[in-house]
Each structure stands twice: as structure tokens, then as C-alpha cells.
Amino acid sequence: MLQCRSYDRCSTIDVRYPATWMHDLQYNDTITTVSGYLSMNILSGKHIILGVAGSIAAYKIAELARNLTLEDALVDVILTKAAEHFVGQATFQALTGRPVLTDMWALPEDGVVGHVALGIHADAVAIAPATANTLARIAAGICDDLLTTTVLATQAPILCAPAMNPQMYAAAATQKNIATLRQRGFTILEPAVGRMAEPMVGKGRLPEPDVLEGEIRALLGRRSGPLRERQVVVTAGGTREPIDPVRYVGNRSSGQMGYLLAALARDYGARVKLISGPTALTPPPAVTVIPVETTIQMRDAVLAACVDADILIMNAAVADFRPAHALVSKIKKSGESGLILELVQNPDILGELKEHHKLFKVGFAAETDDLIANAKGKLARKNLQMIVANDAVASIGQPDIQVTLINADGEITALPRQSKSQAAAAVLMAIAQRFNERAC
Numbered sequence: 001m002l003q004c005r006s007y008d009r010c011s012t013i014d015v016r017y018p019a020t021w022m023h024d025l026q027y028n029d030t031i032t033t034v035s036g037y038l039s040m041n042i043l044s045g046k047h048i049i050l051g052v053a054g055s056i057a058a059y060k061i062a063e064l065a066r067n068l069t070l071e072d073a074l075v076d077v078i079l080t081k082a083a084e085h086f087v088g089q090a091t092f093q094a095l096t097g098r099p100v101l102t103d104m105w106a107l108p109e110d111g112v113v114g115h116v117a118l119g120i121h122a123d124a125v126a127i128a129p130a131t132a133n134t135l136a137r138i139a140a141g142i143c144d145d146l147l148t149t150t151v152l153a154t155q156a157p158i159l160c161a162p163a164m165n166p167q168m169y170a171a172a173a174t175q176k177n178i179a180t181l182r183q184r185g186f187t188i189l190e191p192a193v194g195r196m197a198e199p200m201v202g203k204g205r206l207p208e209p210d211v212l213e214g215e216i217r218a219l220l221g222r223r224s225g226p227l228r229e230r231q232v233v234v235t236a237g238g239t240r241e242p243i244d245p246v247r248y249v250g251n252r253s254s255g256q257m258g259y260l261l262a263a264l265a266r267d268y269g270a271r272v273k274l275i276s277g278p279t280a281l282t283p284p285p286a287v288t289v290i291p292v293e294t295t296i297q298m299r300d301a302v303l304a305a306c307v308d309a310d311i312l313i314m315n316a317a318v319a320d321f322r323p324a325h326a327l328v329s330k331i332k333k334s335g336e337s338g339l340i341l342e343l344v345q346n347p348d349i350l351g352e353l354k355e356h357h358k359l360f361k362v363g364f365a366a367e368t369d370d371l372i373a374n375a376k377g378k379l380a381r382k383n384l385q386m387i388v389a390n391d392a393v394a395s396i397g398q399p400d401i402q403v404t405l406i407n408a409d410g411e412i413t414a415l416p417r418q419s420k421s422q423a424a425a426a427v428l429m430a431i432a433q434r435f436n437e438r439a440c
């Protein structure tokens with residue numbers, strides 16, 4: 001049985017988009033939901049127009065169309081005439097389960113005149129690959145085919161992912177068209193740099209499908225997510241404190257939880273800065289990543305990012321101590337004697353933000369003993385709004401984790417043992433709830 005509690009700024013519960021993942025997220029038979037955002041999956045139930053223009057990169061969009069469909073989005077693919085030279089309708093039809101659209105003269109008139117209906121009902125329009133030609137025509141306001149007409153008729157946010165030969169991309173005309181579209185509020189992605197279809201390397205490649213999906217999620221989140229117009233800073237990973245040029249004092253943090261939280265905050269509509277210690281993870285798309293190595297670097301980056309921030313999620317495993325002196329030359333083994341390292345205390349990052357009262361601060365406590373008591377102590381000492389307590393011994397190297405949320409008002413919620421992505425979803429949902437209650 002799923003009970004729902006609303007926590008959005010508006011007070012009604014909107015159950016338009018129940019999503020399958022919710023069945024995994026319930027705890028104690030109760031799931032707290034954000035009104036209008038029942039689904040953490042921002043793609044669920046969203047109507048997305050995928051405009052595919054005539055570039056050799058069009059084949060990549062088949063995977064994007066498939067992934068969006070698997071995430072419960074309704075994906076309508078529009079192929080330009082040139083795109084049909086590169087990819088076939090049958091591919092997209094099979095992957096999306098919906099008819100592929102190519103001709104504005106052959107659309108059903110379902111209450112609204114067909115050629116504008118798609119644009120009117122869309123939640124987001126993504127043109128990928130966007131050719132130089134299509135960018136030029138949109139910039140000029142030309143609407144002589146279904147894609148350009150849809151773009152002109154829509155109020156939905158529009159994303160363009162240019163893909164073309166590097167010289168075509170750098171051409172003054174293309175750059176001017178891109179600038180014009182940016183000025184009109186279009187989100188235009190930078191092409192990736194790499195090997196092109198023709199034997200040359202340059203800037204002009206279409207970003208990979210997972211990057212495009214992340215950008216579409218951000219677009220949808222900024223339109224309707226519970227943290228839209230908010231600035232969220234997330235720290236992740238462990239810091240490294242140099243001993244000498246090749247050795248450091250570190251910890252076992254993988255950074256996974258912080259990266260998941262950053263991606264989810266993006267889906268919720270926030271502008272996200274992810275301040276990350278070294279990890280083996282791929283940064284989430286549409287998130288600003290600020291790489292750091294030491295705790296002092298992380299402190300400086302966090303203080304700078306928090307000047308304008310609304311929420312700080314301090315998930316990084318920050319080293320409490322660092323070697324007093326980082327040596328410039330590698331330490332050599334000499335004789336039989338061991339090595340004594342002198343450690344000094346690192347700055348307390350959350351402690352330094354104690355007086356930043358506007359900032360909604362969330363800490364993490366990974367403890368080996370007296371978990372709840374230690375976490376409560378940290379919450380009070382550092383003036384946090386919420387702390388996520390995590391049994392360090394039970395979590396290390398495990399795919400599943402069990403965390404307990406403790407709020408400043410004393411409410412304690414133990415979440416079940418679950419995957420890191422489920423736990424991150426529940427944690428971010430609770431943060432959004434508490435933040436929006438406070439902001440009301």
C-alpha cells in the first residue's frame with residue numbers, strides 16, 4: 001500500500017505520472033512525494049519531440065530514442081527529408097512504438113491543426129543531430145517542413161545538438177545562427193571533439209546518447225522540477241592529502257552516492273555544481289564539475305560555490321587530517337626503520353559555513369560506532385538541517401546501503417537497505433521536501 005504525502009510549495013497531490021520506480025522506493029509503507037513530481041523519474045510521461053536532421057551522426061539517436069522510451073517518455077521522432085538518407089523510419093517506429101513523422105501534409109488533425117499539434121503538446125524538443133542547414137533555417141524563422149514548423153509553434157524548451165564537419169561548425173554563418181538561437185533561449189550543446197566520419201579530428205561530433213539524455217532531463221527539470229531555479233552544491237568522492245609526489249593519505253569513498261545525488265538534483269531542475277575529489281566515475285551531463293584533490297582545495301571550492309547556493313549536500317569523504325609537510329621528493333626506504341608521519345587537522349568545511357543561515361545544509365556521517373548519537377552530535381555542532389547517517393563498516397564495498405535520515409527538528413527516518421541509486425533517490429526527495437517546506 002502506497003501512501004502519499006505532498007510537500008511541494010503548492011499543496012495538491014498530482015498523480016498524473018506515477019512511475020514504476022516508485023514501487024522500489026517505498027519505505028515503512030510510506031513514500032513522501034512532491035506534488036506534481038510524483039515520479040523521481042523526470043522523463044516519465046513526458047512528451048518529447050526528437051528532431052533528427054540529415055547528418056551522418058543520426059544513427060546515434062536510435063539509442064537515445066530507445067532509452068527515453070524505456071524511461072516511460074512518449075517519444076515522437078521527426079525526420080527531415082535529408083535524415084531519411086541516413087536512418088529509416090522503421091528503426092525509430094520499432095524503438096518508440098509510435099509512428100515516425102516526416103510530412104506535415106500527412107498528419108491527423110486531432111482537434112488541433114496537425115502541423116502545430118506536436119509543438120503545442122510537447123514538454124521538450126530536442127534536435128539531434130542539428131545540421132548547419134536546420135540551425136540556419138530555424139534561426140531565420142523558416143518553417144517549410146514539419147521539424148521547423150514544430151519548433152516555431154512550440155512553447156516547450158528546445159535543445160539543439162549541432163553535429164557537422166569542424167569547418168562547417170566554425171563557419172561564421174553557423175556561429176552567428178547558434179548565437180541567435182542562444183539569445184532566444186535555446187539550449188545549444190557544444191559538439192564533442194574527436195575523430196569525424198571523414199578522416200580528420202576536430203570539434204563537430206554529436207555528444208553520446210547518455211549525454212543527450214542528461215541534457216534533456218535537465219531541460220525538463222528546469223521546467224517543472226521541485227528544485228527549479230535553485231542552486232545546489234554537491235561534494236563527492238574522497239580527498240587525497242599528499243605525503244610526497246607519488247603517495248597520499250586517502251580513503252575508500254567511490255563518490256557514487258554524490259554523483260547520483262548530483263544527477264538527481266539536476267533532474268529536479270537545479271543548477272548543480274559537483275565538487276569532486278578524484279574518482280573513477282563519469283561526471284553526470286548538464287552538471288558543472290569542479291575537480292579538487294585535497295581538503296583545502298575542496299574547502300575553497302565549496303565556500304566559493306556556496307555564496308549563491310540554496311542547498312549544500314556535503315557527501316564527500318573529507319580527510320580530517322593531512323600530513324604536516326608534503327615532501328617535494330619521493331620518500332626513500334632507508335635501512336630497517338619505519339616512518340612516522342605527522343598529521344595536522346584539516347579545516348572543518350561545514351563548520352566554516354555554520355553562520356550561512358540561508359543555506360540548507362545536509363551532512364553525511366559515516367560512522368563505525370554509535371552511529372545515531374554521533375550523527376546527531378554532528379548535526380547540532382555544525383548547524384545542519386539534515387544529516388544522513390551511514391554505517392561505514394556495513395556499507396564499504398557493498399552494492400546496497402542502509403541510511404538513516406535525521407532532521408534538525410529531531411525526526412529520524414530509517415530507510416531500508418537498498419541500492420545506492422534507490423537510497424540517493426529517497427535522500428534527495430527528503431531534501432527537496434524539507435527545503436521547500438522551509439522556503440514556503
Ligand SMILES: Cc1cc2nc3c(=O)[nH]c(=O)nc-3n(C[C@H](O)[C@H](O)[C@H](O)COP(=O)(O)O)c2cc1C
Pocket residue numbers: 052053054055056057080081082083130131132133134135163164165168
Ligand atoms: C554523407 C553526408 C553527410 C552529411 N553530414 C552532415 C553533418 O554531419 N552535418 C551537417 O550539418 N550536414 C551534413 N550533411 C549535409 C546535410 O545533409 C544537408 O545540408 C542537408 O540539406 C540537411 O538537411 P536538413 O537540415 O533538413 O536535415 C551531410 C551530407 C552528406 C551527403
